[in-house]
Amino acid sequence: MTPSARIAAAIDLLAALEEQCFAPNARRRPADAVASDFFRARRFIGGGDRRAVSELAWGVVRQRLRLDWHLARIGMAPTPRLLVLAQMVLAAGADDHGRTRQAAEAAFDGSRYGPAALDAGERRAAASLAGRPLIDAAMPDHARLNLPEWVMPAFAARFGARLPQEAAALEAEAPLDLRANLLRTTREAAATMLAGEGLATEPTPFSPWGLRLPSRRPVTGTKAYKDGLIEVQDEGSQLIALLADARPGMRVADYCAGAAGKTLAMAATMGNRGRITACDTSAPRLEGAAKRLRRAGVDNAERHLLVPGDRWAKRRAGSFDRVLVDAPCTGTGTWRRNPDARLRTRPEDLAELVAVQHEILATASELVRPGGRLVYATCSLLLQENEEQMERFLARDPRFRPVPLDGLWAALMPGAAAPCAGPWLALSPGAQGTDGFFCAVLERAT
Ligand SMILES: C[S@@+](CC[C@H](N)C(=O)[O-])C[C@H]1O[C@@H](n2cnc3c(N)ncnc32)[C@H](O)[C@@H]1O
Numbered sequence: 524m525t526p527s528a529r530i531a532a533a534i535d536l537l538a539a540l541e542e543q544c545f546a547p548n549a550r551r552r553p554a555d556a557v558a559s560d561f562f563r564a565r566r567f568i569g570g571g572d573r574r575a576v577s578e579l580a581w582g583v584v585r586q587r588l589r590l591d592w593h594l595a596r597i598g599m600a601p602t603p604r605l606l607v608l609a610q611m612v613l614a615a616g617a618d619d620h621g622r623t624r625q626a627a628e629a630a631f632d633g634s635r636y637g638p639a640a641l642d643a644g645e646r647r648a649a650a651s652l653a654g655r656p657l658i659d660a661a662m663p664d665h666a667r668l669n670l671p672e673w674v675m676p677a678f679a680a681r682f683g684a685r686l687p688q689e690a691a692a693l694e695a696e697a698p699l700d701l702r703a704n705l706l707r708t709t710r711e712a713a714a715t716m717l718a719g720e721g722l723a724t725e726p727t728p729f730s731p732w733g734l735r736l737p738s739r740r741p742v743t744g745t746k747a748y749k750d751g752l753i754e755v756q757d758e759g760s761q762l763i764a765l766l767a768d769a770r771p772g773m774r775v776a777d778y779c780a781g782a783a784g785k786t787l788a789m790a791a792t793m794g795n796r797g798r799i800t801a802c803d804t805s806a807p808r809l810e811g812a813a814k815r816l817r818r819a820g821v822d823n824a825e826r827h828l829l830v831p832g833d834r835w836a837k838r839r840a841g842s843f844d845r846v847l848v849d850a851p852c853t854g855t856g857t858w859r860r861n862p863d864a865r866l867r868t869r870p871e872d873l874a875e876l877v878a879v880q881h882e883i884l885a886t887a888s889e890l891v892r893p894g895g896r897l898v899y900a901t902c903s904l905l906l907q908e909n910e911e912q913m914e915r916f917l918a919r920d921p922r923f924r925p926v927p928l929d930g931l932w933a934a935l936m937p938g939a940a941a942p943c944a945g946p947w948l949a950l951s952p953g954a955q956g957t958d959g960f961f962c963a964v965l966e967r968a969t
Pocket of ligand 1: 760
């Protein structure tokens with residue numbers, strides 16, 4: 524592909540993303556699903572071109588909040604063409620002396636596979652943007668920090684003066700964390716095997732099972748992965764499974780199990796003994812769980828699809844030693860991995876999710892036996908979904924008491940420093956280098 528044809532393809536991809544992910548009436552599909560459909564329908568785009576097109580389009584998605592501000596400042600609407608043009612021109616910075624602007628203008632050449640030539644308004648826009656810094660001193664805080672305006676009060680409440688540091692960490696590239704599957708190997712043996720396959724890992728700082736690669740790498744083709752020795756799982760997520768303290772012989776419900784990420788980790792702490800029921804309302808997610816459970820050699824887990832009017836939970840009231848609620852949430856803690864999510868998530872989602880979490884907690888908590896534990900977790904950074912949700916639950920159900928993190932951590936990981944202070948596990952990319960996670964452990968007294 525010529526450079527112009529790559530730009531034209533990036534513009535088409537951005538138009539597809541706008542229509543399916545970001546527009547007010549969009550279905551809000553994840554951007555990577557849209558991109559993979561886009562390339563599947565254009566098999567003539569080879570590997571190198573595909574990478575170049577993706578890089579340009581994802582560059583726009585990553586900087587979208589700032590690009591929108593720049594375009595609004597000069598009175599232009601954020602069309603896919605202008606977004607690509609602005610991204611190219613602004614990314615060049617002030618020392619470029621207009622060279623990138625000229626190259627960008629030349630690339631919009633109206634050639635057969637290239638984008639149509641710039642019109643007069645677009646040329647004026649390029650001229651106004653050239654030489655300006657992408658992060659402009661005149662920007663409001665939210666655009667400077669690359670955060671949607673609606674999360675600013677909630678992020679400020681959570682992070683206070685550390686907000687800029689956390690916002691920067693949410694923009695940085697995430698490492699790739701793996702979990703050694705203790706049903707099949709040890710962390711050391713998994714690391715040795717991966718090293719033999721050309722992947723040098725470091726042990727994660729807090730999880731005793733974690734191995735870290737500095738950036739995203741294709742691991743699913745490795746023998747270690749295919750043989751079920753490792754799973755891809757953020758360290759924060761591993762810590763939630765650790766704090767659940769599921770032991771051999773216990774009855775455990777993973778109430779929002781999805782594709783069984785935490786079921787797999789808990790099956791390992793249980794040494795495959797006892798029983799885990801992985802529940803979810805999504806059939807495709809539970810379907811995905813089956814293959815992972817087989818690969819990992821888990822044979823103490825069953826799956827249950829929750830359907831409207833389900834009596835499964837009622838019939839099993841008070842019968843589980845551990846109930847994990849890994850609740851649906853805004854996913855604000857995962858924004859460094861999913862840069863499109865900060866554009867797709869809307870303020871009304873938060874209110875809706877807080878209500879859903881409340882409902883799920885009411886149902887799932889009934890499953891816990893007296894003396895058993897309810898473990899509530901999210902991958903959100905927002906107090907409303909985390910600390911405040913817990914305060915509300917505890918005020919409503921006096922049978923439950925928090926199990927403070929420090930004591931729990933000391934019992935599970937003697938001598939190891941706890942990842943954070945306070946009664947709950949509250950992780951963030953800026954503080955612990957994990958995705959943002961929250962985990963509360965509550966014990967049922969009676
Ligand atoms: C954060 S994800 C779970 C991730 C999973 N535990 C893991 O570690 O891979 C939340 C899950 O909750 C499920 N869910 C949504 N509403 C639910 C409900 N009312 N009851 C149970 N699960 C629900 C979603 O389908 C989704 O799979």
